[in-house]
Structure formats: structure tokens, C-alpha cells
Amino acid sequence: MARREKLKNVKKPCPDHEKCIHVINLVIDGEANKDEEAFFYAHVRDCLDCAQYYKLEQSIRAAIRKKLEVKEAPEELIVELKKRVKDSFLNPSDDVS
Amino acid sequence: MRKRTPLRYSPNQKVEIFELEFLPHIHSIYNFAYRITFDEDDAKDLVQETYLKSFRFIDSFEKGTNAKAWLFRILKNSFINEFRKKNKEPVKIDYQEVEAFYNSDELNHMITSNLQVEAIKEMIGDEVSIALNSLEVDFRTVIILCDIEGFSYEEMALILDVPIGTIRSRLHRARNLLREKLKRYAGSMGYK
Ligand SMILES: [Zn+2]
Numbered sequence: 001m002a003r004r005e006k007l008k009n010v011k012k013p014c015p016d017h018e019k020c021i022h023v024i025n026l027v028i029d030g031e032a033n034k035d036e037e038a039f040f041y042a043h044v045r046d047c048l049d050c051a052q053y054y055k056l057e058q059s060i061r062a063a064i065r066k067k068l069e070v071k072e073a074p075e076e077l078i079v080e081l082k083k084r085v086k087d088s089f090l091n092p093s094d095d096v097s
Numbered sequence: 098m099r100k101r102t103p104l105r106y107s108p109n110q111k112v113e114i115f116e117l118e119f120l121p122h123i124h125s126i127y128n129f130a131y132r133i134t135f136d137e138d139d140a141k142d143l144v145q146e147t148y149l150k151s152f153r154f155i156d157s158f159e160k161g162t163n164a165k166a167w168l169f170r171i172l173k174n175s176f177i178n179e180f181r182k183k184n185k186e187p188v189k190i191d192y193q194e195v196e197a198f199y200n201s202d203e204l205n206h207m208i209t210s211n212l213q214v215e216a217i218k219e220m221i222g223d224e225v226s227i228a229l230n231s232l233e234v235d236f237r238t239v240i241i242l243c244d245i246e247g248f249s250y251e252e253m254a255l256i257l258d259v260p261i262g263t264i265r266s267r268l269h270r271a272r273n274l275l276r277e278k279l280k281r282y283a284g285s286m287g288y289k
Contacts, residue, residue: 021269022269025268025269025272029243029250029268030249031249031250052214055214056213056214056217056276057272057276059214059217059218060217060272060275060276060279061244062218063217063218063220063225063279064225064229064240064244064245065244065245067220067221067222067225067226068222068225068226068229068245069222069226070124070128071124071127071128071131071132071137071140072124072127072128073123073124073126073127073141073144074141077123077127077141077144077145078120078123080145081120081123081145081148081149082116082120084149085111085112085115085152086112088152089108089112
């Protein structure tokens with residue numbers, strides 16, 4: 001609650017949103033270095049633009065991870081591959097390809 | 098994969114590496130193949146080729162290292178060498194849209210409301226899928242490798258054989274495009 005109040009009070013536009021976008025994505029991807037992380041924690045919680053951008057990007061990542069149907073390899077493909085690999089030893093002259 | 102290395106593994110070791118280190122990734126590999134080809138038969142062909150190549154080149158694979166990245170790299174090469182050559186790539190390259198996007202005032206788009214976050218949370222898989230699938234294949238690829246498969250930027254650079262800076266900029270563009278597509282979707286659903 002207090003946090004929401006705080007965000008509402010921050011009406012100033014982000015001073016360097018391009019840079020922030022870059023850093024926010026690095027942080028979400030787990031690729032930020034120490035300086036970038038420090039900048040992120042110092043800035044994002046006080047900047048409405050950045051906080052919103054952060055939330056939006058996170059929700060998109062979550063949607064990509066959780067909502068897409070995951071296609072599984074057909075069982076017969078796995079069986080076929082195992083067979084071809086093993087066969088290549090019985091007939092070493094045959095290339096597996 | 099490029100250099101010929103002397104035979105290191107016995108036949109039994111090869112089968113063991115194949116089954117214990119390569120096959121466990123087959124669902125990820127297949128899922129990725131499907132997401133770049135949109136076709137189950139093509140995905141099957143690509144996966145088959147990837148795995149047969151992985152076996153043929155198994156001596157250049159260091160046991161116990163990053164098999165998943167190694168396999169994705171073979172898959173990506175197979176896709177470029179054979180698949181694209183056959184002109185089967187079904188997605189139009191949307192460079193015009195990319196251009197238009199960069200000529201627009203990007204900053205204005207960034208002022209997002211929490212309603213958009215809500216809209217995305219309520220989206221169903223098909224909607225997310227359509228947005229992702231509408232991205233040009235290079236952009237789709239980095240999103241999948243990063244967000245679904247959890248590869249680091251460094252691993253992605255290895256898989257795609259491009260500098261890490263290219264990964265960063267490609268991801269940045271891909272995310273901008275995807276975000277705009279999803280926001281447009283959210284807008285059409287009545288969220289503003
Ligand atoms: Zn900011």
C-alpha cells in the first residue's frame with residue numbers, strides 16, 4: 001500500500017529511459033553486473049515509468065514461459081533415433097546419416 | 098564441430114553419451130524446431146537431422162559439458178544450411194515493420210499502464226503464440242532461447258555464432274516488437 005502511494009507521487013518522467021530499459025532487461029535476464037544492479041535498485045523503485053516497464057516486461061516473460069503450448073517430440077522419433085544409433089555399430093560401414 | 102578430432106570414445110561410450118546427455122534434451126529441441134518451422138513434419142526432420150549429426154560428430158563433444166547448447170547449435174546450423182535453402186521458411190521478413198517501429202517515438206510507447214500487465218496476464222496461449230510467431234525468425238529465436246530455454250547471452254552467442262553484442266541488440270529489438278504486438282492485442286481486448 002505504502003509502496004503504491006509512493007509510486008503515485010512520482011510523476012516525474014524518467015530522466016534516461018533508454019538506459020533504464022537496457023538495464024532493466026539485463027536484470028530480468030540475470031545478465032546485469034554489480035553496477036547495473038545497483039543502478040536498478042536505486043532508480044527503479046522511485047521511477048513510475050521504469051517500475052511500469054519492469055512489470056510489463058516481467059508479465060510478458062511469464063506469459064512466454066507459462067502460456068505457450070510445449071510441443072513434445074513424438075515417441076516414435078526417439079525410438080527411431082535410438083535404433084539408428086545402435087544399428088550403426090552392427091553395420092559400421094553405414095553412416096548413421 | 099568444425100575441426101576433425103581424433104576418435105576418443107568407444108562405441109559403448111558413444112551410445113551412453115547419446116542416451117544420457119543428448120536425448121534428455123529432445124523435447125526442448127523439438128519444441129524449438131516446431132516454433133521456428135510451424136510444422137510437425139519439418140520439426141521432426143530437423144530434430145532427426147540434429148541428432149544424427151550429433152552422433153556423427155560425437156567425438157568433438159566433450160563429455161559432461163553443455164550438451165544442450167551444443168545440440169541447439171547443430172540444430173541452428175541445420176536449419177540455416179538446409180531448411181532455409183529449400184525456401185521453406187514460412188515467415189515473411191518483417192523489416193519494414195522493424196524500420197517503422199524505430200522511426201516511431203519509442204519513448205511514448207513505453208508509458209504503459211498496469212491494465213496492460215493485467216491484459217497480458219489474462220491472455221491465453223494462442224494469443225501469446227500468435228504474437229511470438231509473427232516475429233521474424235531471428236527475433237523469435239532469441240526470445241525462445243532466452244525466455245523458454247533459459248540460455249545465457251553467452252550461450253546464445255555460441256549457439257547462433259554471433260558476437261554477444263548482437264545477441265543483446267537482437268533481443269532488445271525482439272522484445273520491443275513483441276511488447277508492441279502484445280500491447281496492440283491488449284488494446285483490441287479493450288485494455289488501454
Ligand atoms: Zn526511470
